[in-house]
Amino acid sequence: MTRYKKQDPEITRRKFINVAMGTTAAVGTVSLVSALGTANPVFRLTPDKAPPVKGDVLVHASESKEGELIKVSDLSEQLVRAWPMGKDKDGNKVIRKGDPNNILALYRFPKGQIVEPTKLDVTVDGEIVAYSDICTHAGCSVADSDQGDGMKCPCHSGQYDPKRGCKVIGGPPPRPLAQLPIKLEGDQLVVTDFFASMPYPFLSETEWEKFKKEVEEQLA
Amino acid sequence: MNQWLDDRLHISRLNDKFLRKAFPVHHSFFLGEITLFSLIVLIITGILLALAYEPSNSLVVNTFDPGTATKPNLVPAAYHSALKINAMPFGDMLRRTHHWMANIMVAAAVIHMMRIYFTGAFKKPREINWWIGMLLLIFSALTAVTGYILPYDNYAYNTVKVVYAITASIPWVGDWVAQAAFAGKFPGAGIIPRIYGYHIMLLPGILLALTGAHMLIMIKQKHTQPQYAKRLAYKKIVGVPLITQQTPIMLVLALLFTGLVMLFAAFVPVHPVEFFGPPSTTPINNIKPDWYLLWVFGALAIIPSFEWHLFGGLIGAEFVGALVLPGIVMALMFAVPMLDRTTENQYYAENPTNHPVRLAAGVAFFAMMIVMSVAGYKPELISSGLLTTGNANTILWILTLLVPAVSYFAVIGIVRGIRALREADERESLAHAHADD
Ligand code: FES
Numbered sequence: 001m002t003r004y005k006k007q008d009p010e011i012t013r014r015k016f017i018n019v020a021m022g023t024t025a026a027v028g029t030v031s032l033v034s035a036l037g038t039a040n041p042v043f044r045l046t047p048d049k050a051p052p053v054k055g056d057v058l059v060h061a062s063e064s065k066e067g068e069l070i071k072v073s074d075l076s077e078q079l080v081r082a083w084p085m086g087k088d089k090d091g092n093k094v095i096r097k098g099d100p101n102n103i104l105a106l107y108r109f110p111k112g113q114i115v116e117p118t119k120l121d122v123t124v125d126g127e128i129v130a131y132s133d134i135c136t137h138a139g140c141s142v143a144d145s146d147q148g149d150g151m152k153c154p155c156h157s158g159q160y161d162p163k164r165g166c167k168v169i170g171g172p173p174p175r176p177l178a179q180l181p182i183k184l185e186g187d188q189l190v191v192t193d194f195f196a197s198m199p200y201p202f203l204s205e206t207e208w209e210k211f212k213k214e215v216e217e218q219l220a
Numbered sequence: 221m222n223q224w225l226d227d228r229l230h231i232s233r234l235n236d237k238f239l240r241k242a243f244p245v246h247h248s249f250f251l252g253e254i255t256l257f258s259l260i261v262l263i264i265t266g267i268l269l270a271l272a273y274e275p276s277n278s279l280v281v282n283t284f285d286p287g288t289a290t291k292p293n294l295v296p297a298a299y300h301s302a303l304k305i306n307a308m309p310f311g312d313m314l315r316r317t318h319h320w321m322a323n324i325m326v327a328a329a330v331i332h333m334m335r336i337y338f339t340g341a342f343k344k345p346r347e348i349n350w351w352i353g354m355l356l357l358i359f360s361a362l363t364a365v366t367g368y369i370l371p372y373d374n375y376a377y378n379t380v381k382v383v384y385a386i387t388a389s390i391p392w393v394g395d396w397v398a399q400a401a402f403a404g405k406f407p408g409a410g411i412i413p414r415i416y417g418y419h420i421m422l423l424p425g426i427l428l429a430l431t432g433a434h435m436l437i438m439i440k441q442k443h444t445q446p447q448y449a450k451r452l453a454y455k456k457i458v459g460v461p462l463i464t465q466q467t468p469i470m471l472v473l474a475l476l477f478t479g480l481v482m483l484f485a486a487f488v489p490v491h492p493v494e495f496f497g498p499p500s501t502t503p504i505n506n507i508k509p510d511w512y513l514l515w516v517f518g519a520l521a522i523i524p525s526f527e528w529h530l531f532g533g534l535i536g537a538e539f540v541g542a543l544v545l546p547g548i549v550m551a552l553m554f555a556v557p558m559l560d561r562t563t564e565n566q567y568y569a570e571n572p573t574n575h576p577v578r579l580a581a582g583v584a585f586f587a588m589m590i591v592m593s594v595a596g597y598k599p600e601l602i603s604s605g606l607l608t609t610g611n612a613n614t615i616l617w618i619l620t621l622l623v624p625a626v627s628y629f630a631v632i633g634i635v636r637g638i639r640a641l642r643e644a645d646e647r648e649s650l651a652h653a654h655a656d657d
Contacts, residue, residue, distance in 0.1 A: 018354060040400040041408065061501055081501060100407065103334040133501070136526070138385035138538060139406075141503040147602060153504045155382060156521045157599045165265050172525045172537050172593065201388065201406075203395075203534050 045218050048098030050213075051199070052084035052180055053219060056191040059085045059095060064127060067095060070189055073191040075108035075128060077164075079144045079151065082106050083129070084191055086219075101200055103141060105133035105151070106189075107162050112170060117165035119196055122181030126155070129190070130180040131166050134200040151177075236464075241439050242459035243466040246446045247365035248339075250473060258325035259431065261481070263424065265318040272308065274301035275416035277372055277409070285443035285540045287651035295498040298372040298412045302493045322364050326512050329357055337582055339569035346566070347443070347557035352434045354554055359426050361512060366419040368510070371376050372412055375491070377499035378413070378507055381406060385613065386542040389534030407499075424462040441585060443570045455567065508596060518595030519545050521636035522616045552585075591623045592618075 049114040060068045061081040070082055083095045096102045108128045114120065123129045135142050140155035150169060152159040158171035166177035178199035181192045194215075198208035226232055243249065277295040284303055285391045285467055287293030303310040333353060342350040369380045386408045388398035403410035420452050442457055449458035460466050496504065509517050523541040527534060573577045594601075601607045 021549050036400055039403070040396065041404045041410065043399075063500070065610050066646045099405075100499075100501060138382045138482070139518075140381065142505075144504070146505075149609075152599070154507055155597070156503050156517070156604070168525065172520060172523055172541070174525045174527050174536055201385070203536075 001151060005111050007169065010028070030041070046098060047086060047088040047094045047212065048097055049220070050086070050192045050215050050219060051087060051099070051102060052104070053098065053215060054191060054193055056084035056086040056096070058082040058104065058106065058182070058191070061097075062206045069187075069188055070106065072124075072128065072184070075106055077174050078106060079111055079133075080106045081133060081141075082189075086111065101132070101134045101139065103133045105131045105142065107131075109161075117167060117176075118163070119165070119181070121178055122179070122183075122192060122196065124182060124184045124189070125154070128182070128184075129162065130189070131177040132176070132195060132199040134178065135173055136168075136175040136177065136200050137171070139200050142177065148157040231271060238439055239463040240461040242442070242457045242461055244443045244459045248335045249443065249446075251328050251335055253470060253473060254328040255325055255332055256431065256435075257477055258321045258328060259427065260474075261478055262318060262321045264419065265314055265321065266424070268314055269305065269318060270420055272301065272311070273416075274298060274436055275370070275413050277407070277412040296412070298339060298370060299493065299498050301371065302371040304345065306493065307488060313482075313485050316488070316490050316552065318367075318483050319490045320484050320488075322508065325523055326357075326510075329353075329360060329510070334582070334586075336391040338572040338645055339444065340560075340575065340578070341569055342557045343560050343562060343566040344557075344564070345441055346437075346444070349434060349437050350557050351554060352430055352437070354550070356427065356430050356434065356514060358550065359423055359430065361436065363427060365513070366423060369415050369439060370412070370419060371491070371493045373496040374494040374499055374502070374504055375507065379509070380411070385536050385611070386538060387593055388539035390543065391530065391535050391539065394539075409419065411578065415484040417543075418600060444512045445567055446569050447571065453573050470638050492639045502522050506599065509655065511593070514596040515592040516542055516546050518592040518598070521598045522595045522613050522620070533535075551606075558647070573638055576632050577634040579635060580628045583631045584628040587627040588624040590649060591620050595620065 002028055013061040027191055052190070058070045059082060060066055060074070061083045066083075067085070068082065074080060083097050084102060085093055085095045086103065088094050108129065111125070111127055114123060114126050118129060120126050133141050135153040135155065135158050137153065137158050138155055140153050142151045142153045142158070143158060145152035145159065149161075151162055151166070152172065153160075153173065154160070156172050158173035159169045160166040160173070160177055161169050165179060168176055170172075175197070176195045178195040180195055181187050183192050184190070194212050198205055202211065259474045276297040276298045280297045280298055280300050282293045282295045282300055282303070283286070284307075287291050302315075305315060308314075336350065336353070360647075365379075365383065369376045369383075380402070384398050384402055387401055388394040392395055399405060401406075401414075402408060403414040443459070445458060449456070452458050460469075509513065520538070520541040523537045527536045529535075598607075598612055598616065601610055602612055
């Protein structure tokens with residue numbers, strides 16, 4: 001009879017199973033995470049996906065007139081949708097609709113109706129104004145309100161006032177629509193700078209600043 | 221040969237364990253079955269649709285309206301294949317059957333869960349199956365949403381845009397998660413193949429696995445017994461066996477139900493892709509999610525906008541309205557079995573009026589869901605002149621809180637009334653019984 005309990009030199013089955021399961025779980029998690037890494041493809045900024053930049057001209061976005069230059073006479077107090085059109089490396093014209101967030105809203109109001117906080121110096125004579133047409137809430141395209149009071153987003157009924165810098169006058173959007181600086185060159189509407197404030201889908205100024213830099217480098 | 225098979229597969233054991241499972245005889249016990257049948261029909265119609273569907277959002281020439289050689293009419297391949305399916309014999313009907321079945325599956329599941337909740341069938345030992353049921357509900361909704369996106373018409377496009385935005389609104393990691401889930405920045409070149417993978421492989425796989433577990437556990441634990449079983453044979457399982465009595469009932473029910481839905485599909489159009497057209501920047505008026513997600517949509521419509529920065533992350537109305545709030549609702553539903561403190565096993569379905577607080581809480585919960593869904597119609601309420609832009613949010617918020625409270629107390633009151641009547645009845649019949657002696 002031994003007075004001491006004999007120590008089993010082999011590991012128990014329970015221990016073995018636990019270690020095996022632990023290892024499997026660890027390896028599984030690591031491989032899952034790396035697999036998820038590949039789920040997220042790299043983003044390549046191509047000219048058709050670039051935001052409106054200095055020198056772009058504005059063209060119609062509606063299906064029937066897509067790609068035609070916008071003339072002053074086309075504009076009114078009714079929203080006109082537009083795309084920015086720029087050039088690629090070889091000098092070919094590209095409509096920048098690869099990123100649907102580039103869609104723009106143009107208005108022309110009688111003189112004196114457009115007021116602060118609209119940036120008046122980057123409108124055309126205080127009459128023609130351009131905004132991003134993408135709701136800052138969840139990215140829907142914004143339309144004219146059927147009640148005749150500014151713009152309304154059909155998704156969650158966000159409301160904007162295009163005469164006052166597209167500030168939010170109702171609903172959930174967190175920010176006004178971004179204004180796009182434009183000028184008249186001959187009879188073409190030309191973009192003079194990036195959006196004056198961060199447009200959808202950006203959530204922070206730093207991100208937007210970083211993106212602007214990237215765009216400048218890429219298109220230079 | 222029967223012997224040969226039985227020796228190998230032990231069918232007689234299977235027979236005892238599963239095929240003779242007793243089914244309670246009560247119509248409310250058919251709701252789960254209807255959910256199951258819908259799932260089966262969904263899989264069958266889904267397979268047929270998948271054979272004709274092209275999961276790609278690259279642009280192709282629309283063969284129905286090719287445009288001109290210099291200006292071809294380009295549409296996404298997925299949208300084009302939806303048009304082609306509509307042009308197939310019975311193709312449109314196939315799509316509609318799939319659509320209606322999906323709606324009915326969710327509806328049947330919701331009513332099934334109501335039955336479980338109001339009769340206390342979620343109590344010990346069936347908590348696990350309540351939780352699996354919750355997962356089934358959540359994954360069904362996800363499957364439905366991904367299915368919505370596949371025709372890739374303008375409606376689907378706007379839907380996925382908002383879904384993308386909701387995903388991206390998660391603080392800190394949102395951008396990364398959204399891009400990983402939807403194959404890059406919206407609308408990435410691979411968005412439709414990715415969602416197709418979810419809709420036909422990943423999510424149905426999860427649904428089938430969960431359904432299997434759900435039913436195995438149900439067979440192991442047996443149904444709760446309806447009240448009459450208590451009087452018939454206390455603590456005995458009462459009901460009709462799966463083979464051979466329940467099977468014909470199930471078959472008849474399945475055929476009748478499928479037939480009805482087909483009839484529906486033949487005459488009631490759904491989601492006309494031609495009407496919405498290919499993805500474009502023209503907004504669609506009055507875009508709405510399906511009825512079972514309308515409450516989230518309503519919450520988003522009435523939540524005031526705010527932005528709150530925390531450690532470099534952004535917490536906004538979108539995140540709170542579309543993820544935190546439904547998260548709380550789901551957590552509450554998950555917690556239902558844990559709010560119950562009985563340690564006994566539950567054998568019999570309870571009469572809801574014997575549990576007034578549970579009944580009233582459930583009714584109040586549904587009342588709140590309904591009011592929030594109505595809030596989803598805010599733009600319509602405003603343009604019809606019932607509410608104004610100025611007061612809509614306030615009024616809808618007050619209703620969201622007031623209606624559930626009122627219904628809670630109303631239910632409690634009514635239940636009290638019913639019980640008083642019942643007790644009076646009993647006293648009376650007792651008195652008469654004596655008089656008869
Ligand atoms: S996307 Fe415009 S209000 Fe929600």
